[in-house]
Amino acid sequence: FENLHLTSPLLIDTPVLVCSDAFRVFLQRHCPVVAEPFSPTPWCWGGRLQTLVRVLIKSSPQVDYRNELIRTADGGQISLDWVDNGDSAAYPECYSRPTVLILPGLTGNSRQTYVLHAVSQANRRGYRCVVFNNRGFGGEELLTPMTFCAADTSDLERVVLHVRELFPQAPLLGTGVSLGGMLLLNYLARKGSEAGLVAGLTMSVSWDTLESCASLEQPINRLIFNRHLASNLCQAINRKMLETVVDVDHVLKARTIREFDERYTSVLFGYKSCLDYYQEASPNYKLPRTTVPILCLNAADDPFSPKHALPVALAKRLPNVALLVTSHGGHIGYLEGLYPRGEGYMDRLFGQFIQAAFDHPGDLKGACSIKEELLD
Numbered sequence: 001f002e003n004l005h006l007t008s009p010l011l012i013d014t015p016v017l018v019c020s021d022a023f024r025v026f027l028q029r030h031c032p033v034v035a036e037p038f039s040p041t042p043w044c045w046g047g048r049l050q051t052l053v054r055v056l057i058k059s060s061p062q063v064d065y066r067n068e069l070i071r072t073a074d075g076g077q078i079s080l081d082w083v084d085n086g087d088s089a090a091y092p093e094c095y096s097r098p099t100v101l102i103l104p105g106l107t108g109n110s111r112q113t114y115v116l117h118a119v120s121q122a123n124r125r126g127y128r129c130v131v132f133n134n135r136g137f138g139g140e141e142l143l144t145p146m147t148f149c150a151a152d153t154s155d156l157e158r159v160v161l162h163v164r165e166l167f168p169q170a171p172l173l174g175t176g177v178s179l180g181g182m183l184l185l186n187y188l189a190r191k192g193s194e195a196g197l198v199a200g201l202t203m204s205v206s207w208d209t210l211e212s213c214a215s216l217e218q219p220i221n222r223l224i225f226n227r228h229l230a231s232n233l234c235q236a237i238n239r240k241m242l243e244t245v246v247d248v249d250h251v252l253k254a255r256t257i258r259e260f261d262e263r264y265t266s267v268l269f270g271y272k273s274c275l276d277y278y279q280e281a282s283p284n285y286k287l288p289r290t291t292v293p294i295l296c297l298n299a300a301d302d303p304f305s306p307k308h309a310l311p312v313a314l315a316k317r318l319p320n321v322a323l324l325v326t327s328h329g330g331h332i333g334y335l336e337g338l339y340p341r342g343e344g345y346m347d348r349l350f351g352q353f354i355q356a357a358f359d360h361p362g363d364l365k366g367a368c369s370i371k372e373e374l375l376d
Contacts, residue, residue, distance in 0.1 A: 068082060072155060100128070125355055173354055
């Protein structure tokens with residue numbers, strides 16, 4: 001990444017786009033933000049600060065959800081938050097209205113600011129949205145001793161099938177943020193050509209879970225981010241439901257994400273070790289199994305996803321994957337302007353890409369055609 005600069009807040013860099021020539025032409029024509037310079041908020045420079053300030057300052061657009069609870073094969077339930085957009089002038093017919101499936105991050109739900117801004121972008125373009133809340137984080141009751149992890153795509157498979165059954169004629173696009181992006185990528189790799197999505201979009205994905213853990217265990221990151229996220233995970237533990245499958249008291253003493261995954265996630269999902277879980281959860285090596293077009297946004301200064309772990313070589317080789325890397329932006333940050341409360345770079349990218357995918361599906365499919373030998 002010779003063009004990425006991490007040393008000065010005054011540099012305005014054009015993001016680095018790693019993809020095939022055909023995918024590049026499509027994106028530059030229909031999603032021009034990929035070629036626009038990104039300049040972070042001058043007083044909010046640096047990945048850690050971008051990550052922190054976004055949580056504190058970003059606005060929350062008004063969104064009215066319709067909640068739906070669906071059951072799973074194991075007797076559990078999933079909370080879906082819909083914005084039907086019944087007044088859509090561009091797509092007045094409900095049955096054919098394009099749908100965006102949104103997957104929030106690790107401890108997120110449909111009320112996160114980045115989700116609300118994504119819904120706002122989709123809504124103004126006439127699309128329908130559905131937010132897939134991970135079990136235990138959508139306000140629903142936990143009915144079984146099972147929650148979620150980045151490697152288990154069964155709940156997402158259930159949700160995609162449900163949406164497709166409701167609206168079989170409506171194109172469906174998936175977008176995932178942070179852990180939601182990992183889950184989406186693992187799903188796309190697992191399902192291949194049967195994914196049921198026209199395209200995928202990920203933002204601030206951790207490509208290699210071990211490398212991400214190592215980054216988050218650096219002293220400053222451990223203090224600012226790691227302990228906070230581990231605490232949020234522990235607070236979501238339902239003692240009554242989970243005490244039969246894990247040592248809840250031991251879990252609640254976890255002070256880092258790795259400790260939580262060692263004591264809870266890897267145990268609950270039957271992995272021999274936390275290392276085995278992390279290898280299975282990492283989406284980087286699975287990219288060759290994907291077939292749908294995927295645009296992936298990362299920042300080189302993301303404390304959750306170190307630059308050296310980005311799948312640059314694979315993005316160069318795979319016709320359906322585009323990796324867009326900015327010098328700055330942090331983790332789900334991408335704040336710009338002097339008072340960055342409103343729409344930001346990540347929001348514009350989301351809006352332009354989903355419109356490009358829905359408006360030009362044939363061009364997108366042609367630009368990202370997969371050769372069978374890449375799947376072997």
